[in-house]
Amino acid sequence: MRQFLRVAWVVMRKDLTVEMRTREIVYTTVFFAASCVLVFAFALVKEGKPMEDAAAAILWISIAFAGTLALGRTFERERHTETLRALMLAPADRPAVYVGKLLGILALLAIVEAVLVPMIGLLFQAPLFARPGWLVLLLGAGTVGFASVGTLFAAMLVRARSRDVLLPVLLYPITIPVIIAGVRGTAAIVQSVPDEPVARFWAALLVFFDVVFVTLSLWTFEPLMTE
Amino acid sequence: MSRLFLPLTLVAAVLFAAAPIVVARAPFEETMGLVQKVFYYHVPSAMLMFVSALICGIASATYLFRRSAAADRLAAAAGELVALFGLIVMMTGPLWARKAWGAWWVWDARLTSSLLLWMIFLAYLLVRRYGGPGSEKLAAGMAIFGMANVPFVYVSVNYWRTLHPKTSVVMTLGPGMRGAFWFCVAAFLTFYALLLTVRKRLEDQRARIEHLYLSLDEQEPAGLPRH
């Protein structure tokens, strides 16, 4: 178990160290997410007032799109530098490598969300910080659900043809329930009178998805990644 | 063809020919009247969509973990049938809903999750076709997540407030309806078994062709003349 965690930690540190050298993926992903927000802002704002629940929807859509991009680019970098093969050849538990990669993606998405949340709160006058505990729980659980499946699929698509378009094609039908739960939960706490029981229901559902998806991903990562 | 093929075809043909008669003689439903009779084709198709998704998922897992090529061929066949029966469900449902609910489509839990399940298996077919070499593994990963979705779709109608009838309807059918319904289930099931067998055999033949091509290549290496 300790070995497992050590491998995961080392893999994550490697990813973050490489990223911090150029910060390419972080900057471009955050900027992309911000552009998403603006695009949707024009689509969902009528006569200067945003539609109901627009803030929650835009937040999660931007996370989904930015996340897809970040996943693709992170693994593209691995493929380009041929480090994925090195990772697979290392005498380490494959699921531990998966967890390490997942933690790296989660760190990246956390940065994106840290920028997005205040931005959306400001642009849409949405009280996203009314219930910060619930917000963190919903964002955390939702991001884990999305990223767990995303990391698995992005890793397994590294050698596939048409991998750029196949990642969203495969990822979205499976993670849309996570997005739905995230949006409905966030919308519940952003209302003028925050609806905590509803938020709790959706948060519980998100945790359920997380457990199922992480378990399935850990179970299938090894056979999916063999040559 | 296997010995089962001919009797299976006959049984399926007879059952299907008799189905409209059986359905016509079933009693009307009190509130929905004539249009409720779509039920006799809609529900068996949905049941087969679920069954096929489960078969595809289990076969995919067998392929991934036991490296059984035959299991992969069965998964390919079952995956295509999920798309077919899903299409039938998605076409007959809205036609019924237009009359019963006044709308072609509503975004409730059952309809949304069924649509996602169907899309997961459409993505499965896309990846098999366009994923390039090694796409069988990618598709297998997808199918496992798709299979995990099936119980969720099934219970969604019991846990959420939806327009869609609950799962208890099937078990509490009246005597007249019960006979017609299970007759149609038998007809569809027989036909499904037939389709699955034939489709799997198509995959088996394709595999044999590949095998023969490879052995031909070994016997006649390119560029060397044969005399």
Next chain:
Amino acid sequence: MKLSLVSIVMTVFAAGSAGLAAQPVQPGAPPQGFVPVQSLPQVEQLPAAPLLIAAYALVWVALILYVWSLWRRMKRVERDLADLQHRVRQS
């Protein structure tokens, strides 16, 4: 380019959705139970028979098209197989 099941399915669905999207929508029935009535007011009556017939017809068409697609693919594969077996026996 051969017409695979996927492209047939996509086309049918796209066509169906386009047709469906063009229809006006009435407000849905209340989710809590059905209220039995003896007869609907004239203005709300929507003939059920065309919908029922369309549903059954679509099921039959879909199944027949699929069986035809299977048959076509099977024929092609068996022809290729016979061809190959002939060549293997010759060499």
